[in-house]
Amino acid sequence: MSEFLTASKTPYYQINSTKTDIKPKYKFRTPSVFQKINPIFSATHFYERYKFLNLLLYQQIMDTNDFEIFIDFVGGENIGVRKSDFEIYYPQD
């Protein structure tokens, strides 16, 4: 995981390159927690999904175990929960 997180935030590919010119700038490694969940979860997908989070900073500040728990938790579902789903009173017909 540290290999991925200490890499620059430069995207996996050169943005202005043509398709044939795409070359990996860094060899990302999928965080271990995702290797457990989904072994084929690519590092590129990981980067794209969580690029709005400052993972490099979090890794430096959080305890290692805390960081793993955090990454494992956020974004683990894609179900479109709505505000009304938090109404605690039973919905009536």
Next chain:
Amino acid sequence: MPVTLINYVAGMQFVDSVYLDSNLLVYARDRGSIKYRIASLLLADLFTNRTNLIITDLVIDEIAWAFLKVYYRMDNRKELKYSILKKNPYIIGKYHWRISSNIKKILNFPRLTIASDLVPSMNIVKKAINLMKTQLLMPRDAFHLAFIINLNLGGIITSNGDFDNLNMRKNLIVYKY
């Protein structure tokens, strides 16, 4: 000092111990939710600040219901009505594994405390009933606030406006997102 409302911004510091509403935990888990990003950022700040995270079994109950409703809607393209659930309680069993898995991950959070048994229930009930009247709160919200007061917590993190109009002398910061 009255209750203080603060809108969350990334990198914010928090008081030592905060009460979490169920919304934050579900939004941060669900990348398909409208508040996924801000909830995730907020959760990250809570982790990096080493803030004590306080919940009660009321919060877990709300989380379980939220996931149950969403899972059912995804599978059946319609809302889960109470009458449907009464007729077919096996619906709960169908989604139990997924719901419990999410809750187990929450229970694994660092510095998380389920504070339900840290205060005598009688104190909570009396306080909640009183708050319903004095603060014009819905019953469930009154119980949340009763825990916050009895545990002497300095803050609550919430995305709804149920606690916006509190009028009491207790020092409490309501972090809104």
